[in-house]
Amino acid sequence: MRLSFLEPLYKQSGPFASVYLDTSRDSAVADPDAAIGLRWRHLRDALTSEGADRGTITAVADLVGSDMEVPGTHGQAVFTAHGHAALLDELPVPPARDTAHFGTLPDIMPLIAQHAPGIPYLAVRVRYGGRHSTDATGTVRVDAEAGVWPLTKVAPGYRLHEEIPAGDWPRAARVIGRELEGHARRIDCEAVVVAGDAWARGILVNRLPAPLRGHVTTVEGTGDAVPGRALLEQRLESLFRGRMAAHDRRLLDVFLAQRAHGAVTAEGLPAAVAALQRGQVRALLLNNHPESPLRLWVGPEPGQLALTEEELRSYGVQDVRRERADAALTRALVGTRAELVLVPEREARVHEGVGVLLRCPLPRGGQDAPVA
Template identity: 75%
Template sequence: MRLSFLEPLYKQPGPFASVYLDTSRDAAVEDPEAAVRLRWRRLRDDLLSEGADRDSLDAMAGTVGSDADVPGTHGQAVFTARGRLALLDELPVPPDRNTAHFGTLPDTMPLIVQHAPGIPYLAVHVHYGGRHSTDATGTLRVEAEAGTWPLTRVTPGRRLDEEIPVADWTRAAGEMGRELEGHARRIGAETVVVAGDIWARGILVNRLPAPLRGQVVVLEAAGESQPGRALLERRLEELFQGRMAAHDRALLDSFLAERARGGASAEGLAAAVSALQRGRVKALFLNDHPESPFRLWVGPEPGQVALAERELRSYGVREAREERADAALVRALVGTRAELVLVPERELWLSEGVGVLLRYADPASRE
């Protein structure tokens, strides 16, 4: 996973206030706006007890709950620093629990988890309920949306929505296929999901350009799509459950290959920190453990990360703070433009939950 979406956040000087909040407007709740305000007040008290400054809290108060136009269940991640909004992101699902943190580094891991698996895809729904013949009267409707799962749930992509006479469908499907190929290529889609009437969708699939046709997954039932949410959302959730993006899978395969031959890879927190200090990390693999006790020492700059305070002091770092290991690792990854891959422990257990694929092998390790 590329972490470029976090770059604006780390351009701000800390300390940071970080909040994860359920901002769903649940119809079952009598006054959903009041419920959101109550959740925020509790988190605001938590931030005050941790030493957050009033200006940062005021900046956050003006942003929390500003997503009233987003339908369905969702949440917000809000980050402020020194009285200014540093980053705002919509969460595809509400956080497991509402949390607040104030510290030298922002608490970014819950946001990253909600961006995963980050699968680029194209969804197409062909609506038709008439006679299966091109001499039938009437029209059919095609909806299509290119997006990245699961973010498209709350930030839908550009929607294509066209009505086409049934009599023209055989010809129009070829033109539609070429247009869809352009949308898929633009985002690097790895999957094309097609649903709808079996006859109408079959004509479309058969007329897609060959490269796109090889990526097609057909859904027998589309399910209802909620306005303002991702096209085919419920079926996409089933399809992508437990799946890694192809890009991340390729990085993981490279890591496993290097580990098998004792090449450009390493495991454990000490090895990862050492590689990050020298800018050698191409990708870091992490078993996400929110309850992890591991801590690291950090300085003002992204590469200033160490296992012990004295190590940073020996490098001439005057301002050193102890932070959660995952927060420190993420900042270092963003600063060195390395990538992060979340790996379920059931799929691959990593020593201390951390592994790295290096940009190049250490010559000394081959002697």
């Protein structure tokens, strides 16, 4: 996973307020705004107890519940610094529990976890409105969306909508296929999910450009269309559950292959810290343990992290703080443009939950070796 979406956050200095809360607006709650307000009051008290100032509290209060246009179940992540918004993001799934933290570094791992697996995809729904395939008066309605799962649940991507006379559908399907290929190329699409009427769906799939056809999965039915939510959301949920993005899978495979041969990998918190201090990390592989007690000492700069206060001070760093290890590691990754791979333990366990894929020595051409 590339962490460039966090760069604006780390361009600011702390301390940060980090707030995660359920901001669902669905039929299960009679007065969702009142429920959100009650949740925020509890979190406000938690921030105050951790030393948050009045400006910080006001800045968070102005942002909490501002996602009124997002329907259904979801959550919100709010980060502020020095009385100003630092980052605001919608969560595809409500947090397991509402939390608030005020500290030197933002509590960012719950947000990253909700960005995973980060699968770029195309969803296409084809509906035929005639009585049978030879009904020239019927129409074929096409809806398509290009997105990244699961973020598209709450932040819909590019949408296409076309209504085409049934008699023109075989020709029009080829044109639409070429348009879809362009959007797929822009997002580096790895899955094309096509649902709907079997006749119209079959014509479209058979006329898709070859690069797309190799990624197609067809599903039955058309799904309910919910404004503001992902097209074919429930079917995508079933299809992508437990799946890693192809890019992250390749990085994991490289790490496991190199580990098996004793090559350029490392495991454990000390090895990860040492590699990040030297800017040698290509990708950090993490078994996400939100309950982990591991802590690191950090300074003002991303590469200033250490296992002990004494080590960090020995480098001449005077302003030091003790923070969650995952928060310190994430800031260092963003600062060095390294990647993060969240690895389910069923896929691989790494020592202390942390594995490192080191940057390979540069070949003579001066470029990083490509991912296998």
